[in-house]
Amino acid sequence: MSNEEMFKELSDAIVSCKKDAVIATVEKARDEGIPPAEIIEKGLAAGMNEVGVLFERGKLFLPHVMMAAGAMEAGVALLEKDMPKDVASKKLGIIVNGTVEGDVHDIGKSIVSTMLQSAGFEVHDIGRDVPLQDFIDKAKETSANMIGMSALMTTTLPGQKDVIEMLKEQGMRDNVKVMVGGAPATEAWATKIGADCYAENASEAVAKAKELLL
Amino acid sequence: MTTEYALRMGDGKRVFLAKEQIMADLREGSADAADLADVPALSDDELEKIAEIMMTPSRMVGVEPGKEVPVTHDIGTIRIDGDQGNSGVGIPSSRLIGSMMHERAFGADTMELGHIDYSFKPVKPVIAQEMQTMEVCQQNMIVPLLYGAMPNMGLYYTPDGPFENPGDLMKAFKIREAQESMEHAAGHLTRDTVWIMQRLMASGADGVNFDTVGAAGDGDMYASLHAVESLRKQYPEMYIEVGMAGELLLGMHGELEYDGTVLAGLWPHQQVTLAAKAGANVFGPVVNTNTSKTSPWNLGRAVTFVKAAVKASPIPCHVNMGMGVGGIPMFETPTIDAVSRASKAMVEVAGVDGI
Numbered sequence: 001m002s003n004e005e006m007f008k009e010l011s012d013a014i015v016s017c018k019k020d021a022v023i024a025t026v027e028k029a030r031d032e033g034i035p036p037a038e039i040i041e042k043g044l045a046a047g048m049n050e051v052g053v054l055f056e057r058g059k060l061f062l063p064h065v066m067m068a069a070g071a072m073e074a075g076v077a078l079l080e081k082d083m084p085k086d087v088a089s090k091k092l093g094i095i096v097n098g099t100v101e102g103d104v105h106d107i108g109k110s111i112v113s114t115m116l117q118s119a120g121f122e123v124h125d126i127g128r129d130v131p132l133q134d135f136i137d138k139a140k141e142t143s144a145n146m147i148g149m150s151a152l153m154t155t156t157l158p159g160q161k162d163v164i165e166m167l168k169e170q171g172m173r174d175n176v177k178v179m180v181g182g183a184p185a186t187e188a189w190a191t192k193i194g195a196d197c198y199a200e201n202a203s204e205a206v207a208k209a210k211e212l213l214l
Numbered sequence: 215m216t217t218e219y220a221l222r223m224g225d226g227k228r229v230f231l232a233k234e235q236i237m238a239d240l241r242e243g244s245a246d247a248a249d250l251a252d253v254p255a256l257s258d259d260e261l262e263k264i265a266e267i268m269m270t271p272s273r274m275v276g277v278e279p280g281k282e283v284p285v286t287h288d289i290g291t292i293r294i295d296g297d298q299g300n301s302g303v304g305i306p307s308s309r310l311i312g313s314m315m316h317e318r319a320f321g322a323d324t325m326e327l328g329h330i331d332y333s334f335k336p337v338k339p340v341i342a343q344e345m346q347t348m349e350v351c352q353q354n355m356i357v358p359l360l361y362g363a364m365p366n367m368g369l370y371y372t373p374d375g376p377f378e379n380p381g382d383l384m385k386a387f388k389i390r391e392a393q394e395s396m397e398h399a400a401g402h403l404t405r406d407t408v409w410i411m412q413r414l415m416a417s418g419a420d421g422v423n424f425d426t427v428g429a430a431g432d433g434d435m436y437a438s439l440h441a442v443e444s445l446r447k448q449y450p451e452m453y454i455e456v457g458m459a460g461e462l463l464l465g466m467h468g469e470l471e472y473d474g475t476v477l478a479g480l481w482p483h484q485q486v487t488l489a490a491k492a493g494a495n496v497f498g499p500v501v502n503t504n505t506s507k508t509s510p511w512n513l514g515r516a517v518t519f520v521k522a523a524v525k526a527s528p529i530p531c532h533v534n535m536g537m538g539v540g541g542i543p544m545f546e547t548p549t550i551d552a553v554s555r556a557s558k559a560m561v562e563v564a565g566v567d568g569i
Contacts, residue, residue, distance in 0.1 A: 183544065200504060
């Protein structure tokens, strides 16, 4: 079996969302001498990308995404002993995600958190109706690379702008990327308030986080 | 020099496009819907017709004589006196006055009574006031007056409700527990909705509008369909409208079924058949607007989804048209040029029965 075929098999195992299949395929790939980093990047991570696409197209659902993420974690754990410790435990980035103060909408933001986590980011979901200073405090506490803010109402949308201003006032803006989203948020709004990006949906949030942080 | 037409982006921003670009965007939007939902794309004639509507020089357009359809409003009862900083004009009045103004001054063909929070669950503690208001409105109005609210199953999860938040459980890989939480919440949502509507029907309501069904995913739809089924059994003549939250029914649970059909991942033409089976009289398809795309792209896409739903539907389809849905830009007060063009296309190309 060629490496390309092996990567395809690994990817398919992730898309199947079955932990046993992923573990068996990872063991097979390791026995064939494929370096752990390639197994992860070209096989497992590629499978997770495919899972994201299928989620967006309504072919896979949230439980499947989590099962696939769980299977990937198990596969990566198998390879950890063969990898340098800092590489094995490395996350793609640290993201603080929440819905801004005054806005109790939770579901869309939670889907974004789940998808980011599944894609390999360390996500700190601080909930909904979050006091604006809490975004800053949590970012400091976790040394976050990015803050994600959701708002589902035009009345709460300005909270996203306020957090960006607070990041500037507290000298943190240069070190923290800002992503905004939610029904009334738009690309133009993101540009206007000085956010680094706007994401239309959860899959786009993952793609844009990767663009900005990797 | 090529003629350019003043249109909109999905966020309401002005954009000037030549006919070739309008046609290309319409075609691309239609193809996107066709690909996602596995439904037919619009024909060249249909695309040309929408392009003509979009390129009309008038600021606003209307349907051709004889093609008029019923128009109704959700929550319009509080749009006169309400001013939440977005929609609503804040004129001191009452819900009765709001309803009557829509009936007698704005030409609404049906109306609904709704309360300021607009979800079913918070109606329970104020049910007596809702019953009284329904009765007074019915005594003063002629058009059918429904009671409207959102199923909004999120209100049954912590910190708003008794069941653990499935979002938190999912993130902790507790998938089965998350699914169980959704199942429990769905049971309560069905029960509450039926209880509330029993009382409003006793107060003279003509029916119910389930607004934004599926906003909390497939569990939300599951609960709503069971509520529809129960209400239809109890009130054979009741008017029941099921309006959706989006074009794709999100699979938060992933395995819930209604009448043998998995709910997760359903598109409008599949949603409508289940709504009808449960006992709805009217279905409200919803297609979300992509704010980064042009209005031709969004409208081509929306009309494709809705046309397929109309074709598959055994009941009338009253498409949801407004801020960020139905090919209309995501804008606080959507502009009349975009609203009227999208509405005309929905009637004359998608063939909707109402708006």
